[in-house]
Amino acid sequence: MIDLKDICMDYGMGEAKTRVLDHIELHIEQGEITAIMGPSGSGKTTLLNILGAMDVPTEGTYQFKDCEVSQYGSKQLNEFRKNNIAFVFQKFELIQGYTVRENVELPMRAKNINKKKRKEKADEILEQLGIGHLKRKFPGHISGGEQQRCAIARAMASDNDLILADEPTGSLDQATGQDIMKLLKAMNQKGKTVLVVTHDEHIANMTDRIIRLEDGRIVSDERV
Amino acid sequence: MKGKNHIFYVYLNCRTNLLKRFINFLLLCTSFLLIIIAGFFYFIVNERECAANRIIVGGNHNLGTVRILNTEDKGIEFMEEMKKKGFSSIGQRYFMELGMDNFAKELSAQQSEFNIKKILIKNGHITDNTTIICVPIFGEFLQLCNITLREGLLETNPKENERYLYLGSDFHDIPVGTVYYNKDYRGFSNDKNIKYIVKGYLAEGSKILSDEILTSRDLFNLHYGEILDDKIIMFDAHPIAYDTYFLTNGKSSDEVNAILDEISQETGVEIEKSSWLEVLKEQKEENRMLIKNISYFLVVTIFICISVLLCNTLAEKMNNGNIIGIWYANGFSQKDILLIEVLDSILPILFSAITTIVISYFVLQNQYNLFVEYIGKQRTSDLTGIYSKSYLLLAIVVLILCLMLTWVKAVQVRNRKPMDYIRGETL
Numbered sequence: 001m002i003d004l005k006d007i008c009m010d011y012g013m014g015e016a017k018t019r020v021l022d023h024i025e026l027h028i029e030q031g032e033i034t035a036i037m038g039p040s041g042s043g044k045t046t047l048l049n050i051l052g053a054m055d056v057p058t059e060g061t062y063q064f065k066d067c068e069v070s071q072y073g074s075k076q077l078n079e080f081r082k083n084n085i086a087f088v089f090q091k092f093e094l095i096q097g098y099t100v101r102e103n104v105e106l107p108m109r110a111k112n113i114n115k116k117k118r119k120e121k122a123d124e125i126l127e128q129l130g131i132g133h134l135k136r137k138f139p140g141h142i143s144g145g146e147q148q149r150c151a152i153a154r155a156m157a158s159d160n161d162l163i164l165a166d167e168p169t170g171s172l173d174q175a176t177g178q179d180i181m182k183l184l185k186a187m188n189q190k191g192k193t194v195l196v197v198t199h200d201e202h203i204a205n206m207t208d209r210i211i212r213l214e215d216g217r218i219v220s221d222e223r224v
Numbered sequence: 225m226k227g228k229n230h231i232f233y234v235y236l237n238c239r240t241n242l243l244k245r246f247i248n249f250l251l252l253c254t255s256f257l258l259i260i261i262a263g264f265f266y267f268i269v270n271e272r273e274c275a276a277n278r279i280i281v282g283g284n285h286n287l288g289t290v291r292i293l294n295t296e297d298k299g300i301e302f303m304e305e306m307k308k309k310g311f312s313s314i315g316q317r318y319f320m321e322l323g324m325d326n327f328a329k330e331l332s333a334q335q336s337e338f339n340i341k342k343i344l345i346k347n348g349h350i351t352d353n354t355t356i357i358c359v360p361i362f363g364e365f366l367q368l369c370n371i372t373l374r375e376g377l378l379e380t381n382p383k384e385n386e387r388y389l390y391l392g393s394d395f396h397d398i399p400v401g402t403v404y405y406n407k408d409y410r411g412f413s414n415d416k417n418i419k420y421i422v423k424g425y426l427a428e429g430s431k432i433l434s435d436e437i438l439t440s441r442d443l444f445n446l447h448y449g450e451i452l453d454d455k456i457i458m459f460d461a462h463p464i465a466y467d468t469y470f471l472t473n474g475k476s477s478d479e480v481n482a483i484l485d486e487i488s489q490e491t492g493v494e495i496e497k498s499s500w501l502e503v504l505k506e507q508k509e510e511n512r513m514l515i516k517n518i519s520y521f522l523v524v525t526i527f528i529c530i531s532v533l534l535c536n537t538l539a540e541k542m543n544n545g546n547i548i549g550i551w552y553a554n555g556f557s558q559k560d561i562l563l564i565e566v567l568d569s570i571l572p573i574l575f576s577a578i579t580t581i582v583i584s585y586f587v588l589q590n591q592y593n594l595f596v597e598y599i600g601k602q603r604t605s606d607l608t609g610i611y612s613k614s615y616l617l618l619a620i621v622v623l624i625l626c627l628m629l630t631w632v633k634a635v636q637v638r639n640r641k642p643m644d645y646i647r648g649e650t651l
Contacts, residue, residue: 054642054643055642056641074558075557075559078556078557078558079557081552082555083555085555087554089553095236097237097240098240106550106554106555109232110551110555110556112225112229154554158555
């Protein structure tokens, strides 16, 4: 499903240039749930952003299914992101001024899904995740765990194949973190490909595969 | 994404920042109101100058007025002397109301056989009364006012027992040449029957000078342009005692002053004289200062308006910078985001501008007296022009603001990667 070849990513220019990803080669099959681990600054989030088409690599090729994503311009990247990627962020990245339901509806609005279907689907997902009663609340008025559920609901609402979770449990206590991982696993069991960036070994052990990064290179890639 | 979704996100942005947006709205409305009021004054001052220019430059150079203050029974002698020296009289026009049963209201005791009103009612152009402008003057008056006729001949020197009527363009179906008989409306010769002859129709939109201009008390008074469509001008063979003269062309102001002083000394008549060109020059200077101050005020106002708007927008974006990143992450395209951002900037401005236009219209209408000193006897029809110009000025400011914000948004959105927004690098 995902094929990264010789991916490099540099930040800065001239002498201040820093190589964040260094010749990454990676292949991920559809339906996998994979953890990406590594110390701070090892390039995990950058890798995730490249996979999510939020950033463009300096060198290398990124193939997603039959698409040569690394060749895309910004317009095509937007379209690619809309139709294939769903994000779950460490700090949830919910829009504080929108209600829980309005946040969940975001990807569906981007896809021009009609109002009735949008509402039905959002309510259904929120019920499924046990936060149906919070749909009219604002993110600031609910707990961290509930906010992350809301973020996962938003990812589910997009119905995209690849779910990229950047430290999804990083801001949560262990029990809530485990719950969130269970939700991600459930999504994986429904056929979605999930990539989780994490520091937490427990969380990583809940996935099928662990890729370790150090100084922008893959140092290990092992099946759990 | 569909258009209504863009508007929905603009609404959500407003809802999220309700207090800030409300403050923005109030500031914008205040700034816009100041722009409109400043524009209102600016255009009034300009209009006054233009009105004065129209008179002075309209082929009537070296005009002025002479008012007789103290005649000591030598008024007639003085006037004759003036005429001998080549001065022309334009008289003092005065208004009369054409009433219910009598020709002129001033003579309510005199029941008249002559009733022009009946004819006018028959033709459906009058209700209770209409105004007659009586001009005991000569042809120069019409030249001065640039009055032209739609029909008929211009004759301004009626015989002893005649009066010439020129009907405004609102009157119809009274043939030129129609004759009416009535007593002298001023009561000078009650037993005399006066012959009133319809001599012609004024061209549509004919205008007349104001008393203030005729007597040079205020050349800049916008009363120039009193529309005569529903009025009748009547020329009278009997100039009243205290005529206003205008100076002859071909002489300089100094020469004219010297002649006038000479006549005044010879006849012992005390006079007050003023040259329109001199008055115009003085008042132009004053106007220039006023316009300069208003311009400064306008520039400062516009600057404050733009600064306030930019500061508030910047502050809001600093607080909510990652929203764009979240939009990107959830599949919004650059075009969608740009459109939301542009609408988000422009719609509040347009909303504030429309609100301000409505408010300002009522404020300016209701607070009309506040502006009377500047406006003089400006008529509503002319005020509409001033309103339109002020609103046009606001529209230009709004357009500039909108274009500027659109450009800023376009640069902002185009030059940043989605991740920059998520990281909070929004500025």
